[in-house]
Amino acid sequence: xxxxxxxxxxxxxxxxxxxxxxxxxxxxxxxxxxxxxxxxxxxxxxxxxxxxxxxxxxxxxxxxxxxxxxxxxxxxxxxxxxxxxxxxxxxxxxxxxxxxxxxxxxxxxxxxxxxxxxxxxxxxxxxxxxxxxxxxxxxxxxxxxxxxxxxxxxxxxxxxxxxxxxxxxxxxxxxxxxxxxxxxxxxxxxxxxxxxxxxxxxxxxxxxxxxxxxxxxxxxxxxxxxxxxxxxxxxxxxxxxxxxxxxxxxxxxxxxxxxxxxxxxxxxxxxxxxxxxxxxxxxxxxxxxxxxxxxxxxxxxxxxxxxxxxxxxxxxxxxxxxxxxxxxxxxxxxxxxxxxxxxxxxxxxxxxxxxxxxxxxxxxxxxxxxxxxxxxxxxxxxxxxxxxxxxxxxxxxxxxx
Numbered sequence: 111x112x113x114x115x116x117x118x119x120x121x122x123x124x125x126x127x128x129x130x131x132x133x134x135x136x137x138x139x140x141x142x143x144x145x146x147x148x149x150x151x152x153x154x155x156x157x158x159x160x161x162x163x164x165x166x167x168x169x170x171x172x173x174x175x176x177x178x179x180x181x182x183x184x185x186x187x188x189x190x191x192x193x194x195x196x197x198x199x200x201x202x203x204x205x206x207x208x209x210x211x212x213x214x215x216x217x218x219x220x221x222x223x224x225x226x227x228x229x230x231x232x233x234x235x236x237x238x239x240x241x242x243x244x245x246x247x248x249x250x251x252x253x254x255x256x257x258x259x260x261x262x263x264x265x266x267x268x269x270x271x272x273x274x275x276x277x278x279x280x281x282x283x284x285x286x287x288x289x290x291x292x293x294x295x296x297x298x299x300x301x302x303x304x305x306x307x308x309x310x311x312x313x314x315x316x317x318x319x320x321x322x323x324x325x326x327x328x329x330x331x332x333x334x335x336x337x338x339x340x341x342x343x344x345x346x347x348x349x350x351x352x353x354x355x356x357x358x359x360x361x362x363x364x365x366x367x368x369x370x371x372x373x374x375x376x377x378x379x380x381x382x383x384x385x386x387x388x389x390x391x392x393x394x395x396x397x398x399x400x401x402x403x404x405x406x407x408x409x410x411x412x413x414x415x416x417x418x419x420x421x422x423x424x425x426x427x428x429x430x431x432x433x434x435x436x437x438x439x440x441x442x443x444x445x446x447x448x449x450x451x452x453x454x455x456x457x458x459x460x461x462x463x464x465x466x467x468x469x470x471x472x473x474x475x476x477x478x479x480x481x482x483x484x485x486x487x488x489x490x491x492x493x494x495x496x497x498x499x500x501x502x503x504x505x506x507x508x509x510x511x
Contacts, residue, residue, distance in 0.1 A: 149196055149436050149473045150236045151509045154500055156227050159444050161458030167222035170442065170460035171214060173425035177440040177462050178208030180422050190438035193284040196235055198438040199507035207504050226460065230502035232444060233509055235437065236474060243474020245447045247493030248431070248467070250416050250482035251332050251339035255324045255349070265330045266320035267341075270354040270407040273317055274303060289435075292358025303357035305403035321351070321410055328385045331364075331399050334406040337467075338416035340482055350411040359403035361468050367401055381491045404468070418465030418479075426481025431465035436473050437501065439463050445476065447497025450489045457495070460502075474499060 156162050181190075186202040207229045214225055237243065256263040273294040279286035293300045304313050322341060324330050333339045338352040365384055368374040374383050388395035414423035418431070420439040430443055437443070441463050449455035461478070470477050478493060480486040503509060 148194075148238070150234075150238050151196055151501075152234045152236070153510065154232045154234050156232060159232060159458075159500060160446050161456055162444065163223075165223070165459050166219045167226060167460055168216040168219040169425070170428050170462065171211065171222040171225065172216040173428040173462040173464065174442055175211055175216070176422040176425070177420060177464060178204070178211055180420055181440050182208055190440060192280055192434055192438075195434065195436050195438055196233070196501055197507070197509045198441055198501070198503060203504055203506045204440075226442065226502060229504060230442065231505060232500045232502050234498065234500050236498070237472065240474070242496040242498055243472060243476070245445070245476045245478060245493065245495050245497045246469075247450060247478045247480050247490035248336050249480045249486040249490035251329060251336050251487075252482060253324045253326065253329045253333060253339055253341045255322045255341040256344050257322055259320070259323045262325040263323035265324050265327045267322050267324060267330065267333070267351060267408045268309070268314075268318040269321050269409065271314055271317040274355050274357075274407070275300075276355065276358075292356055303359070305357065305359050306405040307400045307403070309357065309405050310400060318407065321408060322349070327396060327399065328388050331402075332381065333408075334404070335361075337406060338411070350415045351408045352411045352415060352417050353406060354409040355407045356468075357403075357405040359405065361404040362402045364398050364402055367398065381487070420464045422464055424464055424479045425462070426479060426486065427459070428461050429464040429479040430461040431467045431470050431477035431479070432463045433470050433472055433475050434466055437463050439466075442502040443476075444500040444502065445478075445497065446499065448495040450493035450495065453495070457497075 181201055181204055184201045186200065186205070188201050190198040190200065190204075210229060211225060214221055216222065254263075255267075259266070271294075274292065275294060277291050277293075277300070279289045279291065291300075293303050295301070309318070322343075324333075324341065333351075338350070341349045341351060343349055365374075365379050368384065368387060369376045369379060373387060388398060391398075411417065416424055418424045418429060419434075430445065432439075432443075443461050443463055445457065445459055445461050447457045449457045461476075465477070465479065467477050474497075476497075476499060478490070480490045480493070501509075
């Protein structure tokens with residue numbers, strides 16, 4: 111979580127029985143729950159969506175079919191939205207829609223477009239305090255690795271430690287739905303997990319075992335930020351690794367540190383600039399990376415991927431990471447923003463909310479998954495555009511009631 115309030119509040123909720131009572135004369139402590147902005151929701155028409163007729167809707171249909179397959183495994187009475195998010199109905203409200211989608215070809219864009227227009231109603235989601243939101247991008251890194259340590263392969267990707275636990279605060283208080291804290295239980299109390307520096311110094315001991323070793327500490331660092339990636343092993347085999355857990359410490363941008371210290375001008379900050387700065391400074395470089403206390407643990411993935419927060423394989427250019435406090439996983443979203451490489455070119459397309467991210471916070475906030483490879487890396491690294499989005503909901507669901 112980005113704020114320290116969540117771990118403190120989680121301790122109060124989960125371990126109140128273990129806490130010592132305050133002295134009789136002490137004032138009763140109060141903890142205010144974080145109150146996110148509320149989303150404004152307004153009905154729109156497909157004719158009013160900029161660029162709607164120019165999109166290739168079959169690509170979005172492919173992503174939606176994956177979400178449907180996941181939704182149909184859930185209890186029919188389960189709500190898609192966590193408390194406070196735009197009401198998106200229950201699983202049963204999506205059953206007919208998903209059934210109709212399953213039989214369609216993702217190669218037939220005209221039929222896919224007609225499907226979305228027939229089964230859905232678009233609603234604009236906006237923040238009353240801001241005209242537009244922010245859209246960034248992420249990608250699937252490509253690394254070089256080995257199953258054994260040796261030679262250039264000296265940076266481990268660690269498995270999830272046995273004592274790492276995650277707590278969905280919404281289980282204990284519905285107002286905190288969508289918020290998760292990470293830590294470990296010590297002496298009957300939930301404690302913060304060690305920071306990156308401590309983990310890299312070996313403080314976990316045998317609790318976290320390397321699943322493989324890679325040849326670049328910078329590439330491993332970027333992998334931590336992205337959450338998943340492809341590793342080319344010494345024998346040429348491609349192995350996909352994915353998120354298995356995190357230490358729960360607040361993410362700190364090393365790019366911001368370089369800007370604030372005057373090392374790299376803001377208008378020249380790119381992933382390549384960060385990589386070059388670290389690689390050319392054998393002492394200061396690793397120290398810079400360790401200033402980000404957040405740390406991610408990994409597992410080897412089989413089959414299609416990478417896997418997003420909804421538990422489905424992401425679709426390049428069509429999967430969007432969102433803030434679950436406002437938007438439900440699995441719902442289609444019409445995106446209106448600008449291309450990352452040319453601000454004069456519109457980026458209007460139908461996407462599906464299939465992932466989340468630690469930095470993705472806000473009513474209108476999205477992170478576009480661009481896929482893997484050099485082109486995807488470049489587009490993701492340059493994506494930082496204002497924009498809007500519209501949620502598509504079945505006719506049986508009204509977020510306005």
